[in-house]
Amino acid sequence: MVLQKTDIFRRLLFVPIVAVVVAAVLRLDLAIRYLNKITEDIHIPTSSFAHYKPTKSSVKIKADSKEVPDKDRIDLNKAELSELDSLPEIGKARAEAIILQRAKMGGFYSVDDVLCTPGIGLKTLFEIKNMVTVSNEKL
Known part of the structure; x- marks a missing residue:
């Protein structure tokens, strides 16, 4: 060949x-x-975090939060600067911010709407929630 x-x-x-x-x-x-x-030794957990217990809370809520009767609560939709300033955790600057936010939104529909206000967080909301109310009358 x-x-x-x-x-x-x-x-x-x-x-x-x-x-x-x-x-x-x-x-x-x-x-x-x-x-x-x-990859033989890799364990992929299939259960949820049902047994997870947080060790520390980021938001501390006081147990002795003051409960105010409905008739004495401050109406967030009608309150003046001085009334808002009298609330705990709310100073003059936050009171002004609440009034500006109220005007921007045309009034608050619930107490939780105050969270839309710059400078107001969950801690502040929990401090004032039992002292304020929201009327049905909008601006």
Whole structure:
């Protein structure tokens, strides 16, 4: 059997290509085996955080929060600056912010709407919630 030049070139090209493919397949196989080995010990929890107990609360609520009778509560939709300023955690600046927010919203629909006011957070809301009310009359 006589080999021609083209056959020699084909065989010379074929051998390295086959070698590269075999090496790639072997490396891929080794990589898959390695990944399977290192992921064997991974535990993925399936339950929720039902048993989670927080150690510290970010919002502290005083148990002795003052309960004010409905007739003595301050109406957020009608209150003047001095009335709002008399509330705990509310100073002159926050009272002005509440009045501006009230005007912007056209009145508060619930006591919780005061949270839309810049500078009023949950802590402040919990301090004043039992001392304020919101009338049905809007601005």
